[in-house]
Amino acid sequence: MQVRDITIDELEKKAAELGLGLPIEQTEPWARYQATIDGRTPWGCVEFVGEGEGGQPKTLALASLFDHKTHGYHYLRSNHAPVWVEAPSPEQEAEAMAALAAHVRKRDSKQTFARLCVAADLPACEPTLSGIPYDQTVVIDVTSGDEAILSRMKPRGRRDVRKALRESPVECADETERAAKSFEEYYDVMRETGERDGFHPAPCSDYEDMIRILGSEHCRVYAGRIDGRVVTWSIVTIFGERAVRYYGASRNDTMRKHVTDKLVYFECCDLGANKAVTGYDMMAIGSEFSPKLMGLNEFKTKFTKQVTPVAPDRDLPLKKLFYKALVTAKRLRDRK
Template identity: 25%
Template sequence: MTAPSLTARPLDRAAFDAIAAAHPDVLIPLEQTPDWVDFELALGRAALGIWAYEDAAGALVALAGYVHVVRRSRESVVSVNGPVWFADRTPAAEKVLMETVREQFRDHPGIDPLYVRMQVATLQSPASGPIEHGWYEREIVVDLTPSEADLLRSFRPNARNSIRRAQRNGVTVRHIPREEWKAVFARELFPIMQETAERDGFQSFDSSYYETLLSVLGDHLRLMVAYRDDAALSWLITTEYRGYAVYYFAGSTHAARTTFAPYLLLWEAFRTLKAGGNTACGLTGIESENYPSLANVTTFKRNFSKNVVVVPTTYDIPLRPGRYTAVSALLRGRRAAPAVVRRAVARVSGRVRTRRSGVTTEST
C-alpha cells in the first residue's frame, strides 16, 4: 500500500512568520527563510519560494525553500540547507516527503528540472546520486551559553595561547559599521578572499556576491576584521537567526597566520554573538567522507569545541530517471578524463626522463 502524499502549499512572509513563531524550538536555517529568498532574487536567481508540507490531518511536517538552477547540461531545483522538519524525521516520513516533492516539481510550469536536490537523512528511493555534493555533512557547533571565562577555558590550549599571542602581536579587531560594509569589503577584504581561495584551492564567488549578501541580509549579519598597523589581516561574516549564529564566510592573509589573527578574531566574534543573545554558533563544514578537502579548516575549528554535529547528506531526487542516469554518466566521464590525461602525461614524462638518462626501462 502506497503512503499518502503530503499537501504542499506556498508560504508568504506572514504565513512563514506564523509557523516560525509557533515553533520557537525548531532550528530554522537562515537559508530557509523569506530573507534568503530576497537574497537569491537580488542575485538574479530564480527563487521558487518556501513551501509547507502538511499531512492528511493538516499537521505541519516540514518546510523547504527552493531555487531553480540552470547549468549547461541540466536544470535542477535546490533546497539550500533544507528541508526543515517539524514532525519526526523517520525514514518513512522522509520517503513520503521525497515522493511529494517529486510530484510537485515533475510537472512544474515554466521549468524542466532534471532533479531536486535536498538533504536526506536516510538514503532510499527515490533519492539518488548526487551528481555533485552541495552541502557539508559535519560541523563544529560552539555552545555560547557558558560565561565568557568558562567559554574561553573550554577551548583547547592551542586556541587560548594563540589568542594571547595575537594580542601580543598587536592584532586588534574592529566591527565595521554597516554603512561601510560594501566599500570596505570591495577595497580591503575581497583581495584577502582571493588570496585565501588561491592558497586553499577553492573557487570563491566574485565580489558582487558578498556585497549583495551584505546589502540584502544586513539585519542578520556582522562583519568583523582583524587589523595590525591598519592593515587588514583576517575577516569574517557571521549570520544570526532566532538565537543561532553561523561563522559563514572568512578570509585570511599569510600574515594573519603568522600573527594568529584568526584566533583572536573568532574569539571576539563569539563574545559579540553571545552578548547579542545567541546561544550557539555553527562553524560550518569540517572534514568528512565526501569533503576530505576540509581537513585544514577542521584542525582550526576543533580548537574551539569538541561538539561535532552530523548534517544530513545532500542527495538528488531524479525527476527524469533515464535522463538523470545518462547525464550522471556523462559528468563522471568528464571528471575522470583530466585524471586519465594526467596519468598518461606522467607516464610519457617518465619514459622521456629515463631515455635521457640512458635507462631503457619505463619508470613507474
C-alpha cells in the same frame, strides 16, 4: 504524506507557531538576496503535511526552494531544509522525497533534480553532482560571557586563543558598516585565500549584495587588521538564536600570527553579548562522508568539544535519464 505550496510569509509564521528555529536560508531576507544572483530565482515554499490526531492535517516539515539555471538545465535547491518539526525516520524522509518529486513534476516539468538535506542514504537520492556536502559541523556555545566561552573550548583551543590574545598584533572589530560601503579591500583577501586553497570566489558584487540586502540585523562583517591592513575577516549571518560563519578569508603572510584565532574568539564574544544568539556555527567539517573537508577540522574543532551532526545535501533526480546523463558527463570530465 502530501506536499502543498505556501508563501514565504506562511512558512515563517508556521515555523514561529511551531517553535522552529529556521536557518537564514529559509527566510524572506535570504530569498531577496538570492534573487539578485544570476541564474537563481525563488521557486516557492512547500509544507510537508501528514495526518495528526483525529485525522487532522499536521505540519511535518517546511522548505523554501530556489530555481537554479546552469549549463542549459534547471534544478531546485533548498539549503538546510526540509526543516523538520521532529527528527524524521528514514521512512518519513523517503515518503517526503516521493511526495516532493510528485509535486514538482506536476507543477514544473523543466526541473531536472532537487537538492535538499536528507539524513538517510535513500535509494531515491544520489550524491550531489556539484559542491562538497557535509554531515558534521561545529557549533560554539557563546552564552554566559567571554570566560565561559573560553572554558568550553578544547585545551588546544584555549591555548591558541590565549596566545593570540597575548601576542597577536591584529586588531579586531565589527566592520559591517565599513564593508557595506565597499568590499574591495576584503575581496582582495578572498582572492588570495582562493589562490592558496584552490577555489574561485564568487564575484565581489555577490558579497556586497549579501551584506546590503540582509542588512546589519542578519549579516555582520568582522575583520582583523595589522597596521590598518585587513589580514583576516568573516561574514557572519544571524537569524534567531543561530549565527553562522558563512565566509572567511585570511592573508598568507599573517597566518602564523594567530590572527584568525583572535578574530573568531572576538566574534564569539561579540555575538554572545547579543543575548538572542546562543550558538555560532562554523559550518562544515570533514568526516568519512566528506573526507575532502578533513583539512578544516584541526582549526574548527578546537573551539568546542562537541561535533554536531547535520543532514547532508543529496540530489533527488526528477528526470532520471537526463540526470544519469549528467552524472556520466561529469565522470568523463573528472577523468581528464
